Amino acid sequence: MADLATSYMGLKLRNPIIVSSSDLTKTTEGIIRCYDAGAGAVVLKSLFEEQFLIRENIEGEDGIIYPEALDYLRRGGLLEYAPEKICQMIEEAKKEINIPIIASINCQSPRLWPSYARQFEEAGADGLELNIYFLPISLDSPGAEYEEYHLKILEEVKKAVSIPVAVKLMSQLTSIPYLGYKLARAGCDALVLFNWFVEPDIDVKNLKTRNIIGKGNFYQSLRWVALLAGRVDCDVASSGGVRKAEDVIKQILAGASAVQVCTILYEQKFEVIKNILSEVEAWMEKHKNATIDDFKGELSFKMQELTFKGVGEADAYFRAQYLKAYSRAK
Template sequence: MPDLSVSYMGLKLRNPLIVAASSLTGTAAKLKRCEEAGAGAVVLKSLFEEQIEVQTAQLEKEGDYGHPEAADYLRQFGLRLNQDQYLKLVKDAKASLSIPVIASLNGVSPRGWTAYAAKLAAAGADAIELNIALLASNYEHNAADIEGTYLKIVQAIRAQVKLPVAVKLGPYFTSLPQTAVALRRAGAAALVLFNRFYQLDFDIEKLTLAPGYHLSSPDEIHQSLRWIALLSSEVGCDLSASTGVHDGAGVVKMLLAGAKTVQLCSTLFLKGMGRLQECLKDLEAWMQRHGFAAIEDFRGKMSQEASPDPQLYERLQYIKVYVGLE
């Protein structure tokens, strides 16, 4: 049998499949199910800085406290409320799982909330995944301001913990290679490429906003695949693939591109946790067919750097000769 074990941010995983942050990883019982189904590691659902602020604002609205210190107290209270539940999730997960448990924090500012990273470390988390997503919708902010905020958040978290920190990003950067290297220098041990964001839609009968479909399709693999292939050999930190991986072939592709681990989410919602075993079996069968005994024997074999035609990885426009449709 091939050896599927990998090292990710210095953690030893029995295989490269990680159950991504979502409601699939939101309770200790669900996390146990992930482990039993064969996951190499789990990323807990995120604790959101934004969500904490909303809850606190709600508390403030409900009472007339009329004093800034009272509001301050409430803010602390709101933080503690969520934080305590989340710390319990980390502790419960660590008590019952033997695979690595990665806590996930979502932040939009480098403010005081970053101190909670230390508590996650004390609760036993093996690593932290930082989910940072700043929508560039403000006309006053230029790209350097926005990217600077990403770096400050990572530095603030790194100042709190020695644990490995992964940064989960969306795909919208003008120069992703520069941002990726800057994040690594700021202390990121890994980058997760890419997050898939909440989709906005309109209800044209009610004239209201509506949520778009929340799960990915296998067609969405290409953006992450391209960027992992482009970055994996030079970025200097581990890469974890996310978005659009729905089967064993998708897992193989991401590893060939150079990913250390592959995160699954939508396919597990659609097909159930049994999908993990199917992906692992397909990965093993593929490795056997190709004579690979271990993941490192083929990881990155199809990265841009390993390719005799590196320029093909940078092709953005459709040209007759490549598409063959015209």
């Protein structure tokens, strides 16, 4: 029988499927449900910086507490999702389950987080995921400035805790490999590619703006997992668009140590995890892979380049224009 166990950010996982940070993981019952469904690990719903600012009644770096942030938190039932509640959840869940629990914090500034990171560690969290994103709205700030923030936040959190720390990135960064390389050198234990956003829309009838739910982009994640795996000195996990066993296999072939899933659990029953795992296992047996490590990264950019396994195939990951694809299709 194939062995699905894997190692991710220094943690031992019974299998590579992680339930990603979402409303599914914001209660003890939710976490236990993920465990019962067969998940290899869970990432808790993020504690958002806005929650912290509002709770402590302090201003953000720009001196503002945004009323819309308050509104968003109230509507999402997140005002009560406080650090103490998260610690309690971790403590309760640790008594019931034996898979890694990764706490998540949404950071936009380096100064606020180390003490919460420490509290989550003390409560028993096995790891931390830093959900970092900046929407570069300013006309004055170059891209490098935003990227530098990622490093500052990671460095502060790493100083505060000894559990492993992952960074979940947004895809709209100028140089993902460069930032990934720098983060790994600064002690990042894993990169999660990528975060997901609500998207803006316009209601033309009522002349109003509104938000719609965005979608994880499987192929975007696949490209960057493949381009980073084995080239940066930390693990890589995919997040975005995974719907079936074949998607999990593809991400591992591209180099992912773990595959995060979210939307699929909203769309289908939680049993989907067990079904996916048994299909992955059957595929491994058919392809004579006894362990996840036997095929992890086999089709990563680095492996294809080094082994010349598929001369010319590595370019699938970095070719972005249509020309060749069109001429092949004819």
